[in-house]
Amino acid sequence: MPAKSQSLRRKLLVWLLLPLLILFFLRAGYNYYYGNALSNRVYDRMLITLASSLSQQLAYAATSHELILPRAAYQILMSDEYDEIYFAIRDTQGHIIEGENRMPPVPANLAEQQQSFSTGRIYDREVRIINLRHTLEHDTYVIQVAETLTKRSLLSREFQSGVILPQMLIIVLATLIVWFGIGKSLVPLKRLQKAVSERSHLDLSPVSGEEIPAEVQPLIHAINDLMARLSKVLDVQNRFIADAAHQLRTPLAGLKAQIDLALREHDPTITLQAIQNLRASTDRMTRLVNQLLALARNEPMAERAFRKLPLDLGLLASQITMEWVPRALEKYIDIGFEAPNTPITLQGDAARLKDLLDNLIDNAVRYTPHHGQVTVSVFNNDRAHLAVTDNGPGIPLDQRERVFERFYSVLGHGAEGSGLGLAIVREIARMHGGEARIESGPTGIGTRVSGVF
Ligand SMILES: Nc1ncnc2c1ncn2[C@@H]1O[C@H](COP(=O)(O)OP(=O)(O)OP(=O)(O)O)[C@@H](O)[C@H]1O
Ligand SMILES: [Mg+2]
CATH class of the missing domain: 3.30.565.10 (Histidine kinase-like ATPase, C-terminal domain)
Incomplete structure (x- = not known):
């Protein structure tokens, strides 16, 4: 096999796997983005609920104008098994009146909105924060509830692995199917190769294209066409050789007879005559041989x-x-x-x-x-x-x-x-x-x- 020839199997696999892998990575990127967005959407909603129920609990003490937060509110905030939850209540100046001192500042865009989300760090852990404006008897407060990201990354990871694993499986399966599929389709070609290599060089009958894939059929036709042409050339050559042998045999026998005659003869004039005849016969034979060679040279098959x-x-x-x-x-x-x-x-x-x-x-x-x-x-x-x-x-x-x-x-x-x-x-x-x-x-x-x- 020439050094340049490439395995069909490898080529097909590369052509199949490359696009599949590109699709896979595009999909994985999209999944990563979408998984994060999805888990944020789900848990942000819970965070809003948490912040609003906290705001419901806010009240002024009966006697003084002092803000109080009942114990039940703390209970709400403690009740998560995965994440740490922090809260802070700020007055209009942004001072923290109650809650976690390290709560990151309120985002600027809250001025126009009732609520907004932000991210930040508390005790060096990343948190998602809901910032909610709340009005209590003409006073405005900002309620901030922050939550670490454990639940969110768990959901996002679960979502990704749920989608990516089956896709990887599909790629592996496709590879295996192509590998074995090509192997199977190549079997008839191997059979053909065996049949051709075991053939006698004299057998120029057409090669059978049975079970050979349609894509390879033109090659079979071309081979058979070549075989047919070769067989024609062989026929012509065989015919020529037979003709030439036949045509040469008779004059050669004649030459020999004339030589025998000349050798047997004692009369020099008759011998001379015989030799002259020999010369004429030799001339005719030379012409015949030349004509035969010219014909061979000009056979239609000799057009090369x-x-x-x-x-x-x-x-x-x-x-x-x-x-x-x-x-x-x-x-x-x-x-x-x-x-x-x-x-x-x-x-x-x-x-x-x-x-x-x-x-x-x-x-x-x-x-x-x-x-x-x-x-x-x-x-x-x-x-x-x-x-x-x-x-x-x-x-x-x-x-x-x-x-x-x-x-x-x-x-x-x-x-x-x-x-x-x-x-x-x-x-x-x-x-x-x-x-x-x-x-x-x-x-x-x-x-x-x-x-x-
Ligand atoms: N100009 C011609 N006048 C008369 N008869 C001819 C003429 N040319 C060819 N012929 C006839 O046609 C026959 C075939 O000619 P062709 O040239 O094929 O063979 P050839 O002359 O017999 O042999 P070669 O040319 O091979 O020595 C000749 O035998 C001859 O009888
Ligand atoms: Mg002639």
Whole structure:
């Protein structure tokens, strides 16, 4: 496995856990805030009740104008099992007339309100204080009741743990579910991997996509598609090897027979004749082998090595035609070249286009009798044309498709070929997105074979 590949399980977990954890912390923060607010609301109400019942108890002594607080009031203030409760009664100047001396001062905002809450410290403990204004026979007092925070933090903590614990549990459960869920979904993939690795290299049948998750199906299709293409390439190669073996065996046997004959012969003229025959056979075999190699090179499946570059078709064709002049002259054939002045450019592979034209000229020169005419022409009408026209025997209409087949030669043309030339021409034309065509010559005599791109 390449070093960069990451575990799907880990990735999914990170993607799931990260948002869950963020949500969890957001929720926890909110819970903290809300828990505090809730417990304050609940206990503040009790604190108000406490302060108002205290205010109800306040009275003046019957004889003097002295403020008295009955014993029952003290009782109310002592009766809490969790928190310390303090109280103070202040006059309008803010002096403490009764109660806890260390009571923090009255908040400024009480001036406009009947009651208000504040916080502070008494004996170094944090307290929540209710400040209540109370009027007794035209005199105004402020009653302060302070309470430590034990009950409040207990309630808030209880609330938080009640909510947070189940959430943590959900996260742990989600992690486990994802962990095992992914493991389970990966089982078919492991099975697939095992099946593929145990396969013979010759087995290119499609891989079964059964039970494979839908997300992985495109990969299976791609693999099967590749398998199908590979199997086609293998078929083509096997066919080629079989053809080549078959085509080479016969001439090789012929060569051997000719050599045996030459060795057995005592008459030097006959031996010389045999050796000359051998030479001709060897030439034919060389041509066959070259044609076979050209065909292999131009198989549709060999397109990997195909490099298209812009080229001037006219220039290329004129150069190749020049190379054929000596061969044509041997048969007193008049070989000509026609092309417009403007270059005809084509995206193509020069070496392959040369193979194509060589085969066309070879056919024309070979099958046209002595003193014939061969013309190579390049022109453009909508598409680029590369044509070779001769005034030879022509190819009968019913043979014009067949001659493109491999190893197919028209009988009776005299010159023995390997029957591969036009097959090669067609492959190369197709590789360039074009086609190969056979027509009669312009006057109905001879042949014109062209590549149209
Ligand atoms: N210009 C032509 N004039 C007449 N017949 C032709 C011409 N070109 C091709 N043919 C016929 O078509 C057949 C197939 O040609 P092709 O080039 O495929 O094979 P080949 O010439 O026999 O062998 P190779 O080119 O592989 O040596 C030839 O045998 C020949 O009979
Ligand atoms: Mg040929």
